[in-house]
Amino acid sequence: MAGLIIAESAIFTIFVVAYLFYLGKSITGPTPSEVLETPIFYTICLLSSSLTIHLAAKFLERGIGFAFLGLWVLTIALGGLFLYGTAQEWHRLIYEHGLTISTNLFGTTYYSLVGLHAFHVTAGLIMLVTVAVFGFSGHVGVGQSGRIAVLSMYWHFVDVVWVVVFTVVYVLGR
């Protein structure tokens, strides 16, 4: 998983570089400062889901199954909420501001970078839900805590990437 994370980091690095390189290079509008709003609430959701998954994994190690499941579902809910936030933002950008991936360079780089991250959140959620299904059918116990720890590593990675994307897109980029 560490190897995968290194490889994924390199992919994200390239997209971040492209985003930074093309900042302010768009020939036509809209520009980031005109249309972007900082998604503070949804960022808090995603970042706190890191905490819940960490605690869930700890509870599983100690064999407290119901606490693990509860926190696990909470993690899924927080991740889902974040995805909903992204969807809402995209909806607003597309229908109110007419910004699509082919509008200008900002659109191209913005949707690619945020979309790549959202894709990773989605992939993570699918894995989390799979674990939850197994958990409710009673198949996740202390024996699986190693695998759960690996999955939680991936989820932390997705969060860290969001910190970078957030900084680049919503703080530096405006």
Added chain:
Amino acid sequence: MSSNVITVPVGQTEARPWVDELHQWLITVDHKRLGILYIVSSLLFLTLGGVEALIIRIQLMHSHNNFVSPEVFNRMFTMHGTTMIFFVAMPILFGFANYLVPLMIGARDMAFPRLNAFSFWLSFLGGLLLYFSFLGGSGLYGAGSAPDVGWWSYAPLGARAFSPGHSSDYWTLALLVSGFGSIGTAINIIATILCLRCPGMKISRMPLLVWMNLVMAGMVLLAITPLSAAQIMLLIDRYLGGHFFDTQAGGSAVLWMHFFWIFGHPEVYVLIIPCFAFMSEIIPVFSRKPIFGYPVMVAATVCIGFVSMSVWAHHMFTIGMNSYANSFFTLTTMVVGIPTGIKIFNWIGTMWGGRIQFKTPMLFSIGFLFQFLIAGLTGIMMAASPFDWQLSLSYFVVAHFHYVIVGGILFALFAAFYYWYPKMTGRMLSERLGKWHFWLFLIGFHLTFDVMHVPGILGMPRRIYTYEPGRGWDTLNFIISIGAFIQAIAILVFVANLIVSYFKGARVGNDPWDAWTLEWSVSSPPPAYNFATVPTVASRRPLWDLKHPEDPDSHYE
């Protein structure tokens, strides 16, 4: 350690019908079988890439030739480059890594056997996808076409306006798919080496081949992924109307070049480091001496791994970077020469005073040493940016990198084939055919690629379809093409040797070369379970310790 063998119940050893056998190969997750699948599939692609090279050389044999049309010529050099790098060199090296790494560290298999199979099939099907473009490149419009925009696919050539139809998409998808395969293999190699070493195999006792493959896998993680990211961007540009590389909307063609070469130059080291690994195993065995300067070799490899990540823009001196960037990349490129030089001196130091046996693997290794040195020297010449301004995009560059890839990588691969073929099949390759192969290939190689430097200096650009008579290029090009055909004959000898020796070669025991690493302690070919009992290692040369209990290496390390 290795003498005891697990006895298999009689019923399981009977010959199976061939359909069953084929099925076993298709569903296998055994690292040895996957290694062989990698190698065999790469040899198939090598044949295809070689035929494309011959078509290029026939076309350039004399001026105003029209053996093929210009369109076909463009497809040929694009497919030749793409095939040779992505579907020959990388998978064949992964194949050897797959086969040898678990055996050398005393492991049962790779860390993730199913991921291993998945990676192989991704790489292989990526290759098939690329070649399917010959049929499906223009979709339903009729005659198919392969990608024809060069293996760099520089923007804006890769854009929809300049590359209509689907040929470039096949190129993009093939590289994306096989790239994911490569990442999977790299993760697998790293996990295997870090987690599955047998007792006593400290990281400082690993054979150099294992060390170098570890560095190679680490580089794959950092080098292939930028290419995958850039391919995703290209797909967004082509299908979703994005503007990453669209200069008319403010995008940048130069950014594509940067992304491509951030992949492209480390890629060269991804290919050459496993070849250094072969040399570091083969030269000591045939010099009858342990490797000279083991820790320095490891340090130099890691050093190359790091420095090579910061040299990419020396492919781009002519695009008009500022002088600081030019100086920086000139400097870093020259710095890579230092650890590489250390390695060459270490191999010579290993041979120095040894009882050298001139078997075929050693012949190819010595050829590698000389040719890689010359390739490195022309590399240093072009690292100087003013010199590069003169010769960039000329045949001098083509000669330089073929010197690295054919003279270096391919010679090392042939050495590896002759050295490990007995382990993989249980039979020796014929020494007589091997000598023919070596000398024919050596002559053909030098005829082609030594001479190729000259038209480059005379101003012949690369990728031209044909040229005017009377520029002094005709005779040289004719000689180059003759050399190419001599190499093709040598390859035929090699293939004949592979096939004939598989059926008629002399049978061998565990250890035909009297070597020192763990793979020679098991039978040839190794049983599916590799080691009947997990070996324990006390030095860098476990088999030496076993054969010479009165004077083991472990006393000195």
